Amino acid sequence: MSILVFIEHKDCVLNKASLEAVAAAQSIAKDTGLKVTAVIPCSKDCSLAQEISQYNLDKVIVAKNDKLNIYTPDGYADAWEQIIKQTNAQYVVMAHTYQVRDFAPKVAARFGKEIVGDCIRYTNNGGKLTFTRRIFLGKLDADVTIEGGAPYFVTFQSGSFRGDNAEKGSAQTETVEVDVKELRMTPEEPFQEAKASVDLTKSGIIVAVGRGIKSQENIAVAQALADALGADLAASRPICDAEWLPIDRQIGSSGQTVAPKVYIALGISGAIQHTVGMKNAGTIVAVNKDAEAPIFDIADYGIVGDLFEVVPTLVEEIKKAKS
Amino acid sequence: MKIIVLMKQVANKDAILRIGKDEKWIDESDISHQTNESDGYALEEALRLKEAKGEGEVIVCTLGAASAKTVLKDALARGADRGIHIIVNEPNKLSPFQIAKTIADAIGEESADLIFTGLQSDDASYGQTGVILAELLGIPHATIVIDLDRSSLGESLRLKRELESGWYQWFTYKLPALLTIQSGISQIRYASLKGIMAAKKKEIRDVTPGVEDYASAQKIEKVYLPLKTKQTQMLGDGDAKKGALELVEKLKTEVRVL
Numbered sequence A: 001m002s003i004l005v006f007i008e009h010k011d012c013v014l015n016k017a018s019l020e021a022v023a024a025a026q027s028i029a030k031d032t033g034l035k036v037t038a039v040i041p042c043s044k045d046c047s048l049a050q051e052i053s054q055y056n057l058d059k060v061i062v063a064k065n066d067k068l069n070i071y072t073p074d075g076y077a078d079a080w081e082q083i084i085k086q087t088n089a090q091y092v093v094m095a096h097t098y099q100v101r102d103f104a105p106k107v108a109a110r111f112g113k114e115i116v117g118d119c120i121r122y123t124n125n126g127g128k129l130t131f132t133r134r135i136f137l138g139k140l141d142a143d144v145t146i147e148g149g150a151p152y153f154v155t156f157q158s159g160s161f162r163g164d165n166a167e168k169g170s171a172q173t174e175t176v177e178v179d180v181k182e183l184r185m186t187p188e189e190p191f192q193e194a195k196a197s198v199d200l201t202k203s204g205i206i207v208a209v210g211r212g213i214k215s216q217e218n219i220a221v222a223q224a225l226a227d228a229l230g231a232d233l234a235a236s237r238p239i240c241d242a243e244w245l246p247i248d249r250q251i252g253s254s255g256q257t258v259a260p261k262v263y264i265a266l267g268i269s270g271a272i273q274h275t276v277g278m279k280n281a282g283t284i285v286a287v288n289k290d291a292e293a294p295i296f297d298i299a300d301y302g303i304v305g306d307l308f309e310v311v312p313t314l315v316e317e318i319k320k321a322k323s
Numbered sequence B: 001m002k003i004i005v006l007m008k009q010v011a012n013k014d015a016i017l018r019i020g021k022d023e024k025w026i027d028e029s030d031i032s033h034q035t036n037e038s039d040g041y042a043l044e045e046a047l048r049l050k051e052a053k054g055e056g057e058v059i060v061c062t063l064g065a066a067s068a069k070t071v072l073k074d075a076l077a078r079g080a081d082r083g084i085h086i087i088v089n090e091p092n093k094l095s096p097f098q099i100a101k102t103i104a105d106a107i108g109e110e111s112a113d114l115i116f117t118g119l120q121s122d123d124a125s126y127g128q129t130g131v132i133l134a135e136l137l138g139i140p141h142a143t144i145v146i147d148l149d150r151s152s153l154g155e156s157l158r159l160k161r162e163l164e165s166g167w168y169q170w171f172t173y174k175l176p177a178l179l180t181i182q183s184g185i186s187q188i189r190y191a192s193l194k195g196i197m198a199a200k201k202k203e204i205r206d207v208t209p210g211v212e213d214y215a216s217a218q219k220i221e222k223v224y225l226p227l228k229t230k231q232t233q234m235l236g237d238g239d240a241k242k243g244a245l246e247l248v249e250k251l252k253t254e255v256r257v258l
């Protein structure tokens, strides 16, 4: 019986999030006495296997089939189903990436299971593991236990474990030929959209607006603050979805990742998909009328209040300070 | 062509959440509700696909308490053709597998060509109900769909998925298929007065399911406010103006950007 951990890659280049999953799996191994096996779906004798075998793992399995040269949910589900059965896996541990979101619930469903997804930590209560997930867009935490028999499927949110804490060691590698049935989808090559016309990664100060700004006209309120500070304007996803600001102003997991000296979040709640894009800013300021908004958990300075009262005063005082 | 859209009723984004007595969910008794955000985009995309094709039926389906009927009525006013209400009083007590199984039982016989869901619910945030449903129905799925090549619709459909950090990928899927739709795919229409009138005559079928017990469910033991990890200096004591003045002082003396 083992813990399987998924190694995600594109053309044999590692997705670093997988090392966080390795660290998580190693931790669960200590608590349960199980051993960890890393699994790499690939069409070749994956060159990544060597790199992964340098970690403290029992084994590295390359699940091999020609049809695994490019990711498809059908191909990955078939490969995983066989590896889980062959290894009699107790736990399947993965990083909560977009690719994992795509295929992991499908694999679980084949075993009549579901995923305990996007966990931020777990605790061990006398051998029974309790997992903690964020719910309500980060406003609440939920401790959950899993009922019924193995395999248990768990995914961890980015940053829950540190990849550079994954223990080194040496593991044997093994190639397992897997069957892949018909693929009901045909993938094309992944691509990047034309380069963003604004590069916010170089901004020193960013003023970012969220849904609290209420309307497109009100963007001017934030723009005035940005102008006073010599800052660039950015936004959360809903603002770009509504086309109040262009998409290249979007910060977060599907937008830009920035680390300015100062990041001022106006009316942004602080959902994880937003904060992954800005949490490394030097100083984070949050203005939000909800004292419980999760953005305050990562802010250095917080003002609980209506941004339409806060911002005009800020602009006025900054102008005074600057003149 | 038949498209089913799954839409969930969730707590309003701006609602103040109070933890329920049993500490296993929020107290939903007098909270305001709304339709889950990405589900609204799923409906919009279904309506646009039907319009592009020039024929077809868009069916909206929700699993929830009596109050969830609003979600369906609103969708019918926007242009959906009929609704299916799977009545379950405390849907938040069900695990995603149970929800998917119950929905599969209720809509399986419709044999839809396409099923659209949102990519994630804003309350439970399981991010998997659609994928499990697809597997139970034996059809392929794609998640985080951000564009459709509407003109490609036939035996198959070409769609664009969002990958991480600015990457995208087109896939062609054999139908039937289930797609989970990302918000922002198309601008959402409002219900017109005509739409609201027309909706009154549209059918909503109520289904009272027998929800099967499910041994492998994840069980919520306790919900609570997240533990604070960072020392945040709160400014202004709830007085917005005072907060602004204090912040400017901090920006001058501590952050030194002024």
Ligand SMILES: Cc1cc2nc3c(=O)[nH]c(=O)nc-3n(C[C@H](O)[C@H](O)[C@H](O)COP(=O)(O)OP(=O)(O)OC[C@H]3O[C@@H](n4cnc5c(N)ncnc54)[C@H](O)[C@@H]3O)c2cc1C
Residues within 6 Å of the ligand: A137, A209, A210, A211, A212, A213, A235, A236, A237, A238, A239, A250, A251, A252, A253, A254, A255, A266, A267, A268, A269, A270, A271, A272, A273, A274, A287, A288, A289, A290, A293, A305, A306, A307, A308, B013, B014, B119, B120, B144
């Ligand atoms: C796969 C996936 C990818 C995603 N990618 C991204 C991404 O790249 N970037 C991103 O941002 N999101 C992303 N999201 C969406 C994310 O989960 C949140 O839904 C989003 O970040 C919320 O935006 P918001 O904070 O502006 O809105 P809300 O969550 O609605 O928050 C609005 C806030 O404004 C406050 N407010 C309201 N009025 C006022 C006022 N007058 N004064 C002060 N405060 C006020 C409210 O208290 C609330 O906290 C993604 C989601 C998924 C599932």
Ligand SMILES: Nc1ncnc2c1ncn2[C@@H]1O[C@H](COP(=O)(O)O)[C@@H](O)[C@H]1O
Residues within 6 Å of the ligand: B006, B007, B008, B009, B036, B038, B039, B061, B062, B063, B064, B091, B096, B099, B116, B117, B118, B119, B120, B121, B122, B124, B125, B126, B127, B128, B129, B130
């Ligand atoms: N109770 C429900 N009723 C209708 N649709 C639902 C329900 N629960 C989940 N869904 C659909 O599944 C999507 C993903 O939900 P979740 O797996 O909870 O993140 C949602 O965006 C909805 O489209």
